[in-house]
Amino acid sequence: MSAFAGGDAAIDRKRSSAAAGHVGLALIALVLLGQLAGCGRAQLQPAGPISDAERKILLDSVVIMLAIVIPTIFATLGVAWWYRASNPRARRLPDFVYSGRVELIVWSIPTLVIIFLGGIAWISSHDLDPAQPLPSKAAPLDIQVVSLDWKWLFIYPRLGIASVNRLEVPAGVPLHLMVTSASVWNAFWVPQLGSMLYCMNGMSGTLYLEADRPGVYRGESAMISGDGFADMHFDTDAVTQEQFNAWVTSTRNAGPVLDDPAYRGLLRQSVPPHPYTYRSVRQGLFADIVMQRLPPGEGPRGAAPNVHPVGLK
């Protein structure tokens, strides 16, 4: 009898320490995530409403799942250790192979979690649909994004200017991005602003983003596109409206013109050594790219590797 009582006490002690362990591990996980949020400079350090909302969903989902995953891990390790063959105090139940009650619980726990997360997925998919305009007093700024081999072209159709490998935007104004590709697939992604979207030839995708505050946010391609892929990154300069207006004025006053011959030059596979701008853009260029009235890039025109990394400091 006393031996049994001792065993129970040991189990109780084990239980309470295991419970403390769960709380502890959850705290460690949260602290780690918090640390990441502090030191990283990407998805977990948002600079716009979309990335902010996506970060919240990401962290909420992780915490909800940790609530079931951490106890499961501890229970697995605990059960395996307690029922080790050499433990004389473990009560063996060699015939415990079915229990309706246990079955009900093991099917219900994941089902309930998934119903909960599924609800989050449904609502957030609709709230954060990339093609959905952002609520804002300011009128959105139209930007046409074209991925090329291996550079980014940003056309400001209403302003009649364009920029290569630098996205200049005013902070606090929604950005209406129309995304296409002039050759192979790429994915347009500025992690600190939010949602990535594929760039595909002959199609145009719609993406609304916004920068809350001025800053420089790294943008990149998230889809392998050939030898120059690693150099397909760009800075997103979010500036104040006044600075943006000044940039537009200075851009209009200098630099080359983006007409059809210049565009054909852009189509050739290359990695530009540094960003530059066009003072004017031929009307309807983007529509002609999307509708394939301008042919897509020709590729390497030969089997050999055709670019070596440039842009290395």
Added chain:
Amino acid sequence: MTLLGKLTWQAIPLHEPLPLFSGAAVVIIMVAIVAWVVIKGYLPYLWREWITSVDHKRIGVMYCILAGVMLLRGFIDAIMMRTQQVMAYNAPGFLPPSHFAQVFSAHGTIMIFFVAMPFVIGLMNVIVPLQLGVRDVAFPTLNSVSFWLTAAGALLVNLSLVVGEFDRTGWLPYPPLSELAYSPGVGVDYYCWSLQISGVGTLMTGINFVTTILKLRAPGMHYTRMPMFCWTALASNLLIVAAFPVLTATLAMLLLDRYVGFHFFTDTGGGNSMMFMNLIWAWGHPEVYILVLPAFGIYSEVVSTFSSKPLFGYRSMIYATMAICIISFMVWLHHFFTMGAGADVNAIFGIASMIIAVPTGVKIFNWLFTMYGGSVRFTTPMLWSIGFIVTFAIGGLTGVLLAVPPADFQLHNSVFLVAHFHNVIIGAVIFGVFAGYVYWFPKAFGFTLDERLGKWAFWLWLIGFWVAWGPGYVVGLEGMTRRLQHYDVAEWHPWLVVAEGGVLIILLGIIAQIAQIVVSVRTREQRRDVTGDPWDGRNLEWATASPPPPFNFAVLPDVTDQEPYWDMKARAREIGQLTRPEPEYQPIHMPRNSPTGFVTAFLAVVSGFALIWHIWWLVVLGLAGAYATFVVFAWRDHDEELIPAEEVARLDRANRAVRSAALHHRQLRREVETQREPRQ
């Protein structure tokens, strides 16, 4: 048009020292092995007993050896990638972009198609007929053809190291990048033809095993008495039969685009590249479950055996397995939420993907309750299983996270995604096949593997995995995309250095596994499995000798229970002797060895190589040869070998004798124990 098509001396990378030397090293090692085999006079033995063998156990072993060798090749690629990313912070590193792209494409292709697939199929080959209590698979010669076609695909992939180049578009060649305009080299062709050839082999395996499991089972083995590994093998092979034709058709369309100017996926001329993305994942997502379901089956066997308890919730596990099998076909779109399909479509596919977590969660809880109340022995296979549950719980978490579309918008194609699928493929599939390999090794070879080195390998792999891929999650959350040949972000660099350390720890794990084989082979006499049942097993594979005779069972066992062998042992202990008296032995017909598989595969390599290099006369020759081989096989009039009754009797009496001795030994021990009990 020249005699050798596109093939010229330029295809040999004479100007690039790295591929040249590694290629040359591989060729020299292969030639040396062949020369050693020939000089030692092993060739007739190899030809007779292995190359032309149609015995499912031999074929299974050859599959596993292929997987092991290819694991080394794929792992060298992994070390190269990790090293490149350590060196390439604001620097070009040692691999130029064109070479780096071949390395990551080859790594993925090899690890999925020529490591995970053959390892899983190899274990199914060795074990499923034994667990079903039958003598072979439904179509033994077809089985040999399947294996050799898989090996042919692997050979072609590795040939690209020396002649020409490999695919540079990733392990799935997305158009338009993989179209002729953007990938004019032979890399994509190497990829496509290798997978077309091995894909045919895999499809035939699927047909073979579905037929075997549905039609060939020992008397009394109802569906609800089949071991869990057979259930998962059935689910996996049903998925193969349904999904692999999709892969074959998709690659055929890409090849038509590349060879004869079709426009299935070109985005110009009416083609649409999004179609490729949909089709390839209509195969690709089920593929994940083709790999992981048999691994779940292995864990079920291992956890039950080493907890000395039947599997908890057996029927629940069947429902869970079949639910995963079906739902896995309805979720492919979650691989491209960022294509811009719209909120309804994304949400529906996101939720469908999450639903898979329910049966998977049930499986984890059922393994937990199998251990509950059991008597757990921490052998190497059990360590792999517990390590799997812990690792996979996290991998599942990140998987469900990626199924939430707005979270995926920020994680897709980042290193976070790469960390997730390594988390589940290493943590579930690779840990699973390693558990199965250690667990069933004595059955295949007649001696156990060294436990001490096995445990070293487990801990090194487990720790190495987390050190390598924990940082992957971190840099993924810091916005690092996959497949970067160089980068200029300071925050990523330290994490990538840590990841390199993790890969080196895994390297030590692999070294421990190689040492384990060497040590175990050397000390095999001490570690003989004389009883055929080294782990106190529960299913029929343990009812026969280790290694089993060619016919597996002298008399097909009568199955009366869900755990037939455990049941037999229990009854034998009760009555104090073997349950069945010595039967009247009959001669047994076994299928005759056949070189069909090897010859067909050789001709497939020739045809594939000729197709890649546009050597049309050789294509015709190769295909005509393959057809002729098939005709010769179809016209055979002697396809069975008779094993005389005396031989069957001799082998079975030996098996019965050791089992009888073991029974008496146990009986004596039990008597001693019961006598001692009152004094306690």
